[in-house]
Structures are given as C-alpha cells and as structure tokens.
Amino acid sequence: MNTVLLHICCGVCAFYPIERLKEEGFCVVGFFFNPNIHPESEYLKRKQVSEKVAKLTSIEITKGEYEPKIWLDACRDYEDEPEGHKRCFLCYELRLKKTLEVCKEKKFNCFATTLTVSPHKNSKAIIETGESIGGDYFLPVDFKKRDGFKKTIELSKKFNLYRQSYCGCVYSREHLPAGKAGSTPACRQGMENRKQKNRK
Numbered sequence: 001m002n003t004v005l006l007h008i009c010c011g012v013c014a015f016y017p018i019e020r021l022k023e024e025g026f027c028v029v030g031f032f033f034n035p036n037i038h039p040e041s042e043y044l045k046r047k048q049v050s051e052k053v054a055k056l057t058s059i060e061i062t063k064g065e066y067e068p069k070i071w072l073d074a075c076r077d078y079e080d081e082p083e084g085h086k087r088c089f090l091c092y093e094l095r096l097k098k099t100l101e102v103c104k105e106k107k108f109n110c111f112a113t114t115l116t117v118s119p120h121k122n123s124k125a126i127i128e129t130g131e132s133i134g135g136d137y138f139l140p141v142d143f144k145k146r147d148g149f150k151k152t153i154e155l156s157k158k159f160n161l162y163r164q165s166y167c168g169c170v171y172s173r174e175h176l177p178a179g180k181a182g183s184t185p186a187c188r189q190g191m192e193n194r195k196q197k198n199r200k
C-alpha cells in the first residue's frame with residue numbers, strides 16, 4: 001500500500017484531505033508541524049483539534065516541535081507583505097521542507113499538504129514549492145478541487161470543531177479587522193513597535 005505523510009496545518013483543513021487520500025487507497029499518517037502559529041495557546045488549540053480529527057478518521061498523527069523562532073528567522077523581513085505573497089511562500093517552504101525530511105526518515109512513499117484546501121491559499125504556489133523541494137516525493141493534490149473546502153467545513157460543523165479566524169502567524173493576526181483577535185491592545189502595540197523599528 002502507498003504510504004503518505006500528510007502535512008496538517010490544522011484539524012479543520014485536514015478532515016476532507018484525509019478522507020480523500022484514504023478513498024484513493026493511501027495509508028495516511030498526519031504530520032502537525034506549524035512553527036508559524038502565534039500565540040502558543042492558539043498552536044495548542046489547533047494541535048488538539050488535529051489530534052481529534054486524526055482519531056475521528058482513524059489515522060496516526062505525529063507532531064513536530066513548536067519552534068516559532070525558526071519561522072521568525074525565515075519570515076521576519078517580510079512582515080508587511082500582504083497575505084499570499086513572499087512571506088507565505090517562505091512559510092510553505094519551511095513547513096514542507098520539514099515534512100519531506102520526516103517523510104524520508106520514516107520511509108514514506110510520498111508527502112502532501114492540507115494547505116491546498118483553503119480558498120485563501122494559492123495552490124499553484126504551494127504545489128510548485130512542494131515539487132521543487134520534494135520532486136517525485138511530493139504528491140501534488142489540490143484539495144480545494146471537487147468542493148474540498150466546502151466538504152471540510154461541513155465535516156468540521158458536524159463534529160463541532162474549533163475554527164480559527166486568522167491564518168496563523170502574528171502578522172496575519174494583527175491584520176484582522178477591528179474587533180477580531182488581532183486587534184487586541186497587545187497586537188496593536190506589537191505592530192507599532194515594529195513600525196517604529198523599521199523607521200529607524
């Protein structure tokens with residue numbers, strides 16, 4: 001049987017991709033590795049939901065360490081980039097490189113990512129990144145096709161799963177509209193500090 005290590009960005013996004021890969025005959029193991037997520041409490045929430053989805057879909061899940069520093073080191077010069085641009089490409093690359101590393105180490109046939117299920121994410125860029133990093137190891141599935149996003153949301157509603165309101169990193173949180181999580185005083189202060197630092 002073909003084995004696939006599926007990079008999981010969050011439990012909600014993972015639901016449909018897991019079901020689809022299983023239907024296609026893959027033996028799926030999840031890999032939760034997301035050093036981009038801020039703050040840690042949010043990281044823990046998404047990890048917990050991913051574990052719940054793994055249980056509901058009867059797959060194994062393995063977790064990487066929470067290493068926000070490596071994400072900051074990779075993306076710190078791109079804080080003002082809008083979502084879906086250079087910072088996000090680096091963020092995809094970081095997560096997919098680690099997934100490939102584990103894929104080879106644990107001798108999976110291939111790896112894929114749930115990132116392509118979101119309508120807010122550029123599947124073409126994600127797939128190109130996966131292919132350039134992993135070559136034939138990367139399984140280029142665009143999970144938003146065949147109504148993938150709609151299906152994954154339906155499943156999350158059915159099982160009453162927590163759904164986050166921002167992509168994950170500190171910058172995506174700060175740029176939320178007023179009244180959402182990112183507009184807390186601490187976030188606004190963080191954004192102001194960075195602006196001032198940039199002006200110097």
Ligand code: SF4
Nearest residue numbers: 088091167168169172
């Ligand atoms: S907006 Fe999302 S994909 Fe882009 S850098 Fe932040 S966490 Fe990563």
